[in-house]
Amino acid sequence: MTTLDAPTEAPAAGTVPAEVDIAIVGSGFSGLCMAIKLREAGIEDFVVLERGAKVGGTWWFNTYPGCGCDVPSHLYSFSFAQNPDWTRTYSRQPEIEAYLQRVAQDFDVERSVRLETTVTGADWDDDEQRWRVATDKGEVRARVLVSAAGALSEPRTPDLEGLERFEGTVFHSARWDHSYDVTGKRVAVIGTGASAIQFVPAIAPDVARMHVFQRTAPWIMPHTDRPISPRERRLYRRFPLLQRLVRGGVYSARELLVLGFVKQPRLMKVVELLARAHMGRQISDPKLRRKVEPGYTIGCKRILPSGRWYPALGRDNVELVTDGVAEVREHSIVTGAGEEVEVEAIIFGTGFAVTDMPVAKYVRGRGGRTLDEHWEGSPRAHCGTTVPGFPNLFMLLGPNTGLGHSSMVYMIESQVAYVMDALKAMRRRGAATAEVKAEAVRDFVEDLDEKMQDTVWNTGCSSWYLDDTGRNATLWPDWTFAFRRRTARFDESEYEIGAGTRTARRASPRS
Numbered sequence: 001m002t003t004l005d006a007p008t009e010a011p012a013a014g015t016v017p018a019e020v021d022i023a024i025v026g027s028g029f030s031g032l033c034m035a036i037k038l039r040e041a042g043i044e045d046f047v048v049l050e051r052g053a054k055v056g057g058t059w060w061f062n063t064y065p066g067c068g069c070d071v072p073s074h075l076y077s078f079s080f081a082q083n084p085d086w087t088r089t090y091s092r093q094p095e096i097e098a099y100l101q102r103v104a105q106d107f108d109v110e111r112s113v114r115l116e117t118t119v120t121g122a123d124w125d126d127d128e129q130r131w132r133v134a135t136d137k138g139e140v141r142a143r144v145l146v147s148a149a150g151a152l153s154e155p156r157t158p159d160l161e162g163l164e165r166f167e168g169t170v171f172h173s174a175r176w177d178h179s180y181d182v183t184g185k186r187v188a189v190i191g192t193g194a195s196a197i198q199f200v201p202a203i204a205p206d207v208a209r210m211h212v213f214q215r216t217a218p219w220i221m222p223h224t225d226r227p228i229s230p231r232e233r234r235l236y237r238r239f240p241l242l243q244r245l246v247r248g249g250v251y252s253a254r255e256l257l258v259l260g261f262v263k264q265p266r267l268m269k270v271v272e273l274l275a276r277a278h279m280g281r282q283i284s285d286p287k288l289r290r291k292v293e294p295g296y297t298i299g300c301k302r303i304l305p306s307g308r309w310y311p312a313l314g315r316d317n318v319e320l321v322t323d324g325v326a327e328v329r330e331h332s333i334v335t336g337a338g339e340e341v342e343v344e345a346i347i348f349g350t351g352f353a354v355t356d357m358p359v360a361k362y363v364r365g366r367g368g369r370t371l372d373e374h375w376e377g378s379p380r381a382h383c384g385t386t387v388p389g390f391p392n393l394f395m396l397l398g399p400n401t402g403l404g405h406s407s408m409v410y411m412i413e414s415q416v417a418y419v420m421d422a423l424k425a426m427r428r429r430g431a432a433t434a435e436v437k438a439e440a441v442r443d444f445v446e447d448l449d450e451k452m453q454d455t456v457w458n459t460g461c462s463s464w465y466l467d468d469t470g471r472n473a474t475l476w477p478d479w480t481f482a483f484r485r486r487t488a489r490f491d492e493s494e495y496e497i498g499a500g501t502r503t504a505r506r507a508s509p510r511s
Helices: 029-040 093-106 196-203 230-238 240-255 258-263 265-282 286-292 309-313 371-375 408-429 438-452 480-486
Strands: 019-025 046-049 119-125 130-135 138-147 169-172 186-190 209-213 318-321 325-328 332-335 340-342 345-348 393-395 431-436 495-499
Touching: 019 029, 019 130, 029 046, 029 093, 029 408, 046 138, 186 196, 196 209, 196 309, 209 332, 230 240, 258 265, 265 286, 265 309, 286 309, 286 318, 309 318, 393 408, 408 431, 408 480, 408 495, 431 438
Parallel strands: 019 046, 019 138, 138 393, 169 345, 186 209, 186 345, 209 318
Antiparallel strands: 119 130, 130 138, 325 332, 332 340, 431 495
């Protein structure tokens, strides 16, 4: 491989380099994609800072029973690194984690990853025109900072009265305590979202008693997951084009859902009929059916696929509680109706901090202002990637890049291409800094918010898509190929390009 600069000597294990050209935070899909594209462009002067013991991001941290992806396997992978060996049409966590670790090896980015390294802060030094990235292994100075921490990285736990006095076991599904055996135990599950509908059916046969506390009933669709036969896998290995065609078909079918989510929400009535039929087939108890019937337009909150959720709720040892939690006591939970339920463990399936992403609290731009302070409760970024006042900061999977219908990997590859084009433009100009103009962000967000108005996500339900102001700061309200087209080229007119020196050219992509 041809490089623009001689690679820096790899730091010893357990250490971080004092200075690099590019620092990447996180080694999930987005962090690995960024690292791979840098290396393919001949860039060696970068480091990936990962707090986990292995690469994989959310797919390394989330190991709860039944953990899997609700995006089809053939689409939930890098376009440049197809996996012909998926064993199911919807992959489980161990296979996705193994895939990411194999990709890191195949593309030779492991040597640039510093594992078990937690980033504790990042401050822009205007005099030095560098980011000072604080970690528990020391400080890293970097010209460019890429945040690839992801939206599903920090578990959210509700503030329940009395939780601190509970004497049993408590953990979040995203940090599953595998040392705790649920067999024969009385367990409370708080939350009925995407994680809960996977782990509840997985552990329900083992527990003595389970109380599932539901705040809002999710819409459930039939799951089309099936094994991929050895013959299919042999064909994919022998004929990679065949798998690409399958991937294209899956992408196109998923993209059609935009018609209902964004363009014509009334089409969601068809999807609702399918969900209701699924509910009717799997639940015979009228009382339970009333409890699980959502009271909002389907698609307003995340639609969940499962063929096991309703049967699990119908088990004799499982109770669905819709009265809420009034308080937690030493050995029990008191429901909103005043009933005291004895439990030995509390498992939270309450999702992640998405719109109040933790990275916003420790990244400080010009004047020492954090992203959190800049956003004032409503995250906004140009193309979901750049923020004024934060030079040389690029966010992957930033505000309004989420999807309700397709693969986030597609969005990641689009953003990474945009960042690579930005780095090329900076090198071409000999620039030290690139900072998006406030008016560019304003125009982008105004257009985005206008498109959001008539979507199914704006039909009145309360969801984790919404920020503190009630604005949908999570989802992209259009076709995914429209996002790719929008991020296909780095438009220099939308940025303040700071004059640089020869050092600004170090480790920048080939033009």
